[in-house]
Amino acid sequence: MIENIINFLSSNIDAIYIIILSIFLGIEVISKVPSILHTPLMSGANAIHGVVIIGAIIVMGLADSNDIVSLILGFLAVVFGTLNVVGGFVVTDRMLEMFKKKK
Amino acid sequence: MNILEISYLISSVTFILGLKMLSNPESARKGNLIAAAGMTLAIFTTIFLYESPAGKPLGNYVWIFGGIAVGTLAGVVAAKKVQMTAMPQMVSLFNGLGALCVAIISFLEYLHFPDEQFSDSFNVRLLIILAGLVIGSVSFSGSIIAYGKLEGKIKDFHFPFHQFINLVFLLIILIMLIIPVAGISHDLSFLFIITFLSIVYGLFFVFPIGGADMPVVISLLNSFTGIAAALGGFLYDNQVMLTGGILVGSSGTILTILMCKAMNRSLWNVVIGTWNASAVSSGAKTTTGSIKEISIQDTAVLMSYSKSVVIVPGYGLAVAQAQHTCKELEQLLEEKGVEVKYAIHPVAGRMPGHMNVLLAEADVSYDKLLEMDEINPEFVKTDVVLILGANDVVNPAALTDPSSPIYGMPILEVINAKNIIVNKRSMSAGYAGIDNELFYNDKTKMLFGDSKKVLGQLVNEIKTL
Incomplete structure (x- = not known):
């Protein structure tokens, strides 16, 4: 199971980067509304x-x-x-x- | 394929820019249009340029364009026809439909999941499909209930041990989800059971939450749908779905928390719903004293001969659609040399910012609308405060009575003004279901009746003065 998850993460590493950066961006963009x-x-x-x-x-x-x-x-x-x-x-x-x- | 990826990049940037511009009154409208343009670009480049991983271009154009045509027509008509007071439930409805869209996609992806790819060990792809299905279904049914509550079609519905029952439901859904993901069994029946349970969970999740908290719930469900959309992005390796979805997921969560803060409540509190339960039972300090009524004539005289008047609009004004008559009153008073301002509580109306939208519709000038922090110090100098269908947001118990369920909520300190006139339909309690001692104050006079009717009479009366 762990192996599957690690495989998945490493083969989708670009998407993971996008997700993490987008989370922070979403928070940042809105916080002063x-x-x-x-x-x-x-x-x-x-x-x-x-x-x-x-x-x-x-x-x-x-x-x-x-x-x-x-x-x-x-x-x-x-x-x-x-x-x-x-x-x-x-x-x-x-x-x-x-x-x-x-x- | 390259052009498609570049167009996705452009669309993602427009979403970010759009959200950024939407958080500033000057640029908000342009921001919305920019995001819409980005969305259009992404949709059309997908239709014409997308190829499956196996290199197959999209087909079924008749179905695709048919669907888009039907959706566009219905969407434009619904959005143009809806009353300004009904905006929040419209947003909830659109959110529910988007969530339903994710749920259907996930459902189909599970149906098409190739048999040979079901492995006997942990399958992450399957987990993503099912997570999308669960979140989409919950957000769909929850949004529909939120819509019904704001429309007044569904009443708050409490059932015993609802927190416990909801928890059990969630647990069962998780177990059902693990079985195919871990490769124990991939019988189709799991797909149906998970879909059904998720829809029911969404209903139970929103049913017990009070109508006053619906804005927060809608915002929360909105961010759920964003997350579900991002899961779809993972599925198709599609960057624009990923960025769009996650942006909404994270900014929606922050917005939800900001809304809670404006009401001085925690998200946890809203979801578990202790407010409504305790408000009824604890029944804060009983208020004693008598109320004094005032006639339309006296109100007209009082207001015309004062120097400054502050109007506090509440949901009562919105339901009565009295914003235009209110504007008329403002103009008449200004002609007589009275200074008129509006005091807007952050949660006035049904949703933060809702009252501003309503008053703007009636051409009330933007700089006459003062937010709570600006107006509170001014009440001392105010001759007359006219409260139109607001209640909890002016309840002094929030400042003085620790046993009150709304204790600690920031309020408009109208009690400092020289005269207070309260327009209400009846003596019934506000949304939080608690008594308001302001009504029994020596400086307070009650003006009963529907806001629109009362304001209309008031306008006529002032004209004859």
């Missing part, structure tokens, strides 16, 4: 994790065209992922639009 922006920021972050849509596209695009289960589930995943991305960005923009006018 004023509380008035908490809601829009959460909404914007919500849209960004919609990046799962890419996973859905890959699953969908590689699915065998006779595999009905994969096609239907993949299609739903693409729809939900798109909703997350598009809805998320549009809602965030609507919130921020209101701040903008006042400046």
Whole structure:
């Protein structure tokens, strides 16, 4: 078991670096946000994790065209992922639009 | 393939820049657009340039574009139509759908996992797939409950020993997860059991948490989905999913903690939910005294002839959609030479920053909105404080009564003002379910009624003065 984990880590070492650096970056980027922006920021972050849509596209695009289960589930995943991305960005923009006018 | 990797790099940078710019009011809107542009780039380069490790390009374009078209249409319509007061639950709903997307992907990956790759020793790839499935499912069902609670469709639901039951659930899920990962058995039934249990766990996790804590829960589930997305990135060796997911996972966690801090609570407290349980039973010091009502006419006179008025908007104002009438009142008073300001508590409304968004919608000037630390010293010089549907955030018990469940929460110290007028629909307790001695104070007068109606009458009354 330990051997498997070590093998996995060393063959994915680039990804591990990305993860660790991104964790710190995420913390750093946000830590000074004023509380008035908490809601829009959460909404914007919500849209960004919609990046799962890419996973859905890959699953969908590689699915065998006779595999009905994969096609239907993949299609739903693409729809939900798109909703997350598009809805998320549009809602965030609507919130921020209101701040903008006042400046 | 190279172009695809470069586009992923660009997209990752736009996510980082976008988040950074979103944390500053000046650049926030641009930041959102930059991240959206990066996302679009990543999506389209994936569709046209991605090749599987075996070198197979993507197919099924009709399905992919069909899905994107349906999702875009529904997303734009939903996001454009939603009322400003309903923003928090909309975010929760979108989060739930993103989480469902991860859960479906993980489910399919398990289905397609080649038999010969199930080994009899620890399988890390399988662990990642199943972890994505569990986190995605929990975040999905939890978000839907959070949505329902904020919509008022689902009531707080307590069941005995819920912490214990939740723990047992989590344990069972872990065991179910270990069996295929350790190669003991890879029967398909485990896939179904894990999916089912995770969805139920998500429900149980959010059910007992009070409605007032929903913003924190949504933010927490948001970071869960981010982590699940990053697990997907591992699966496909996809850097943009990895960076996007982890960024949201870590910044979401920090945001959750910041929100808790604004309410002077710990995350642990929110999740375990001692607040609501103890607030009802301990029933802080019973307040004695009588309340005094004030008429619309008297309020109009009092406000028109004072020098400075501070308005404290709360959720009552938001539900009544009274922000526009409130702005009208502000203008009338200003014409009469009264100085009007707004005092915004960090957790006013349903979510930090929610009240700012609502008032901005009604064209209230940005610099009239003062945060708690700025306005608190000014209350001493304020003639009239008008409290519109706020309660817990002005409760002096938070400063004076150690037995109160909200003791220690920073509040707006309206009690220092010369006159306090409280608009509420009735004498019912606030969200935390506790009495407010402010209402019995000598300086306080009650103005009962729906915020919008009362403000409308007040505006008409001041016009006739």
